[in-house]
Amino acid sequence: MIAVIPAAGIGQRMGAALPKQYLECAGATLLDHTISALFAESRIQKIYIALQPDDHWFASSRYVGSEKVERVDGGDTRSASVLNALSVALATFSNDVLVAVHDAARPCLPPEVLRKLLDVAYEFPAQGALLAIPVRDTVKYVADTAALNVGNSSSVSSYGQLPIIARTLDRENIWLAQTPQVFRLGDLQRALVLAEQHGVGITDEASAMEARGIQPILVPGSRMVMKVTDPEDLELIEFYLSKLKRG
Ligand SMILES: Nc1ccn([C@@H]2O[C@H](COP(=O)(O)OP(=O)(O)OP(=O)(O)O)[C@@H](O)[C@H]2O)c(=O)n1
Numbered sequence: 435m436i437a438v439i440p441a442a443g444i445g446q447r448m449g450a451a452l453p454k455q456y457l458e459c460a461g462a463t464l465l466d467h468t469i470s471a472l473f474a475e476s477r478i479q480k481i482y483i484a485l486q487p488d489d490h491w492f493a494s495s496r497y498v499g500s501e502k503v504e505r506v507d508g509g510d511t512r513s514a515s516v517l518n519a520l521s522v523a524l525a526t527f528s529n530d531v532l533v534a535v536h537d538a539a540r541p542c543l544p545p546e547v548l549r550k551l552l553d554v555a556y557e558f559p560a561q562g563a564l565l566a567i568p569v570r571d572t573v574k575y576v577a578d579t580a581a582l583n584v585g586n587s588s589s590v591s592s593y594g595q596l597p598i599i600a601r602t603l604d605r606e607n608i609w610l611a612q613t614p615q616v617f618r619l620g621d622l623q624r625a626l627v628l629a630e631q632h633g634v635g636i637t638d639e640a641s642a643m644e645a646r647g648i649q650p651i652l653v654p655g656s657r658m659v660m661k662v663t664d665p666e667d668l669e670l671i672e673f674y675l676s677k678l679k680r681g
């Protein structure tokens with residue numbers, strides 16, 4: 435099996451001076467933590483890292499020069515970055531090889547969680563599998579209007595326009611998708627190409643497979659596999675990474 439790490443984002447919501455995957459945390463960059471989690475899993479033979487073509491930060495990674503790690507060009511969107519990496523991988527690996535796609539922005543991936551996901555993916559290669567966690571809070575679907583309605587009137591609060599509730603969703607069947615997401619290389623490449631051709635909005639690999647009628651398996655992940663998105667996440671990820679290192 436192989437892995438792809440989309441790492442070509444700019445980290446706009448983080449607002450840092452460099453892309454968030456290069457921020458230092460618990461002794462390494464977030465990207466190096468992410469690579470190290472996949473590197474340590476013996477079933478993963480090769481890791482493709484999709485980077486902005488003009489990325490000059492990766493040159494300082496401890497994984498530069500490793501035969502198991504290959505840099506490829508990313509694209510304008512996450513799915514374009516993944517697709518570029520899959521196309522490069524297909525020059526070396528066959529359609530039936532499993533590929534685990536894992537966000538650079540999810541640097542904390544406990545080994546036992548990864549192992550469980552890969553075990554399930556090997557059992558059900560045609561369906562594929564991904565990490566996910568069930569929603570714990572009550573889920574509100576918000577109305578289209580952004581205005582705060584008071585009685586029959588519509589007003590803006592002292593904190594600006596706030597959303598209002600349209601309805602409460604039944605959370606019983608709602609899970610939040612994480613990564614890695616594991617599929618057969620050929621299946622995923624075809625699904626992503628078709629999604630692009632048909633203008634299907636894709637925010638993860640499973641969505642592309644779902645659009646082809648596949649029902650991927652959800653493997654319980656962990657809150658530690660959180661996606662680092664804005665500055666508020668940094669303290670928590672540092673805590674999780676340190677906890678993981680301590681074992
Ligand atoms: N053109 C892109 C955009 C995103 N990603 C990667 O996809 C993952 C998830 O994306 P996200 O967390 O949204 O990262 P950014 O796009 O960097 O963040 P932002 O949306 O705040 O700019 C990240 O590892 C990011 O580097 C990518 O490879 N190529």
Ligand SMILES: C[C@](O)(CO)[C@H](O)COP(=O)(O)O
Binds near residue numbers: 611612638661
């Ligand atoms: C793939 C993903 O991690 C699933 O939660 C996520 O969708 C990627 O983040 P984005 O902000 O939608 O690119």
